[in-house]
Amino acid sequence: MRAKRSNLGNEQTRTALLALLPSFVIFCVFTLYPVFHSLYLSFFNVSLISSSRSFVGWNNYAALIKNPTFQKAVLNTVIYTLGVVPVGIMLSLFAAVLLNNKLKFRGLFRTAFFTPVVTSMVAVAIVWSWMLEPNYGLINSLLSKIGIAGPGWLTDPKWALPSVILLSIWKNLGYNMVIFLAGLQDIPRDIYESADIDGATPVQRFIYITLPLLRGPLGFAAIVSVIKSMQVFGQIYVMTGGGPANSTMVIVYYLYQQAFEFYRLGYASAVAWVLFAAIFVLTLLQNRLFRAEGA
DSSP: OHHHHHHHHHHHHHHHHHHHHHHHHHHIIIIIHHHHHHHHHTTEEEBTTOSOEEEOTTHHHHHHHHOHHHHHHHHHHHHHHHHHHHHHHHHHHHHHHHHTSOOTTHHHHHHHHHHHHHSOHHHHHHHHHHHTOTTTOHHHHHHHHTTOOOOOTTTSHHHHHHHHHHHHHHHHHHHHHHHHHHHHHTSOHHHHHHHHHTTOOHHHHIIIIIHHHTHHHHHHHHHHHHHHHHTOOHHHHHHTTTOSTTTTOOHHHHHHHHHHTSOBHHHHHHHHHHHHHHHHHHHHHHHHHHHHHHO
16 A cells, blocks of 8 residues: 555656646746856856857956946945835835725726836836926926926936836835735734724824735735845836936846946946845845844
8 A cells, every 4th residue: 555655746746747847848948048058158248249169267257346336336226225115115005005995986096006007117107207307297297387397307307206206106005015015915803903992093003904904915915015126127218318417327237238238248237136135135135134123
């Protein structure tokens, strides 16, 4: 009997491995190999339009760190992340708390908040570019009706990055809202009822009940939001192209520019691995922070 079970288990294992083999091969060819090949290329001087290559060791990384444009890209990425993540999470949490109540047209509001999440970033960025156009855009037209001269949202270095941040907060608000809604609906109602009996105010209920019990969703949303913000590209590519005067130059757009405009594959690979290292470290720190708070 044991021998039959062992043979059956081995047969099921072989069947499962055979079923997984095509996906594993695709993963190795299109994901695993490119990742490690880019690490290999980061130590070479390689051009996209030339087959020649020369080993340069750590020179790509050294040149990268000293490059003022890359330094500007790092600074802009940090500012973008600090602008998008905290504000986006707070607004998403506020919307989730409101929509967790029994409101009229609650389903319609939830759909309205989530629709931008599933809309193409390119389409959204094009529409916002039209709205933010300084001479004929909707935003400045509305401001002019109340006597305010709107700025050049995407042409002024002072306003370009805040404009992109505003778009990103609006587009991603519904994603975190859904996560928080799921977390809120998992909180037992009798906890709130007990708090009401004890005379807790809505603010006290939120601080002492809702926030502690949402630690898991909050941690997940924070980690995912930071990773997405560090990899921002689509809205920059469509709306500003890194300008004006590099005011919206971010790391991924700088990587794209080096690889596909200047054809410096080795240098671009170094940029990718520096970005990977930064995201990896930040993710570990955030994960440890939320675990420590939950201990």
